[in-house]
Amino acid sequence: MRREEMPVAGKAARQIVVIGGGAAGFFAALTCARLYPGHKVRILEKTTKLLAKVKISGGGRCNVSHACYQARPLAAHYPRGEKPLRPLLPRFMPQDTLAWFEERGVPLKTEADGRIFPLSDQSQSVIDCFMEEARRFGVDIQTQAEVKKIIPREPEGFHLHLATGKILPADRVIVATGGSPKLSGLDWLTELGHTVCPPVPSLFTFNLPQHPLAHLAGVAVPEAEVRVVGTKLRENGPLLITHWGLSGPAILRLSAWGARLLAEKNYDFAVMVVWQAAQKEKDWRDFLAQQQKESPRRQVKNLPVSLPQRLWESLLAGIGAGVAYGSLILCLDRLDRARPGTSAVKIVLINNLGSTLPVSRPSPSTP
Numbered sequence: 001m002r003r004e005e006m007p008v009a010g011k012a013a014r015q016i017v018v019i020g021g022g023a024a025g026f027f028a029a030l031t032c033a034r035l036y037p038g039h040k041v042r043i044l045e046k047t048t049k050l051l052a053k054v055k056i057s058g059g060g061r062c063n064v065s066h067a068c069y070q071a072r073p074l075a076a077h078y079p080r081g082e083k084p085l086r087p088l089l090p091r092f093m094p095q096d097t098l099a100w101f102e103e104r105g106v107p108l109k110t111e112a113d114g115r116i117f118p119l120s121d122q123s124q125s126v127i128d129c130f131m132e133e134a135r136r137f138g139v140d141i142q143t144q145a146e147v148k149k150i151i152p153r154e155p156e157g158f159h160l161h162l163a164t165g166k167i168l169p170a171d172r173v174i175v176a177t178g179g180s181p182k183l184s185g186l187d188w189l190t191e192l193g194h195t196v197c198p199p200v201p202s203l204f205t206f207n208l209p210q211h212p213l214a215h216l217a218g219v220a221v222p223e224a225e226v227r228v229v230g231t232k233l234r235e236n237g238p239l240l241i242t243h244w245g246l247s248g249p250a251i252l253r254l255s256a257w258g259a260r261l262l263a264e265k266n267y268d269f270a271v272m273v274v275w276q277a278a279q280k281e282k283d284w285r286d287f288l289a290q291q292q293k294e295s296p297r298r299q300v301k302n303l304p305v306s307l308p309q310r311l312w313e314s315l316l317a318g319i320g321a322g323v324a325y326g327s328l329i330l331c332l333d334r335l336d337r338a339r340p341g342t343s344a345v346k347i348v349l350i351n352n353l354g355s356t357l358p359v360s361r362p363s364p365s366t367p
């Protein structure tokens with residue numbers, strides 16, 4: 001909405017309706033109410049709960065922003081959104097988010113990895129701030145008010161058809177209804193003439209049904225590399241083995257960047273995990289060569305890299321019981337020949353000596 005659309009004296013106040021009582025809906029409503037004081041702003045929320053996702057976000061702490069203060073690098077973090085976001089982000093950057101909350105009495109803190117949280121470590125601080133702002137600006141909030149249809153009105157504006165059968169007028173409508181798992185859930189927007197990209201899951205963990213890796217549930221690797229076999233998709237970062245498969249930042253990022261490609265594959269793909277991505281292959285080989293020289297028959301029990309002991313033992317078990325340093329090197333060389341162009345030492349760190357991990361349908365997860 002443009003500023004020149006502000007109501008003039010004597011003209012009836014305009015009705016701005018925001019559909020959706022989540023973070024986006026609230027922020028849009030609060031911004032409209034602040035910039036256009038003569039307008040009536042209303043939020044329509046279909047459930048009984050407001051800001052429900054904010055409550056659980058960031059593990060209950062709400063990661064409100066990230067310490068990245070330039071539009072270009074910030075936009076680059078958005079899978080598929082980099083280009084369209086580049087010109088938009090400078091209008092409201094993380095530094096504006098910081099100022100917005102601080103000015104409203106919510107002090108924030110930046111953690112070592114750049115994530116920004118309320119100083120209270122409570123998402124409730126954000127919710128309280130939004131609710132207080134809405135009260136201050138007289139934003140009308142209606143829950144159990146699901147919008148089923150938006151019908152354009154002549155000569156302008158809209159009629160909003162609610163699930164209850166009620167019809168509400170609106171001069172301007174902001175749709176902030178979050179994601180929809182199915183394209184059909186957005187039919188009411190396509191009927192208005194909007195183009196909607198088919199939604200696909202993003203930020204999900206990987207299921208490895210009945211994979212022996214599940215025995216290692218709880219093992220966390222600080223710096224792994226995960227590749228989707230047969231594609232260019234790869235991500236580095238912390239990795240967590242769960243009782244259903246793989247999770248952690250590396251997996252979540254991979255699922256976000258690969259969301260469309262993985263959907264095209266119907267989530268039937270294999271991943272290759274480099275368990276120790278932080279260490280150079282050469283250092284590994286040097287270490288193994290040294291051990292072999294010193295005692296070629298000694299078994300590789302001790303940890304040559306900083307991997308969790310349980311994981312290392314499981315990887316060795318995949319190679320075969322009682323592996324000696326010498327045979328481990330032979331094994332690496334064999335793999336090197338079998339898979340030219342790939343790093344043998346890295347491959348040996350894949351479960352069961354180079355076998356890849358088949359992934360099945362995604363489980364929704366969280367950042």
Ligand SMILES: Cc1cc2nc3c(=O)[nH]c(=O)nc-3n(C[C@H](O)[C@H](O)[C@H](O)COP(=O)(O)OP(=O)(O)OC[C@H]3O[C@@H](n4cnc5c(N)ncnc54)[C@H](O)[C@@H]3O)c2cc1C
Binds near residue numbers: 019178
């Ligand atoms: C567990 C978890 C942790 C997260 N942690 C973080 C984090 O720390 N930091 C971060 O930035 N992001 C985080 N996210 C993501 C973040 O929560 C979401 O991106 C954000 O909440 C989306 O806000 P939204 O307003 O677009 O959508 P939503 O929060 O989904 O809100 C949309 C609202 O619209 C309502 N609605 C839908 N259809 C209709 C309709 N037809 N009529 C009326 N109302 C309707 C819905 O009921 C809902 O309340 C997390 C997400 C989850 C699930």
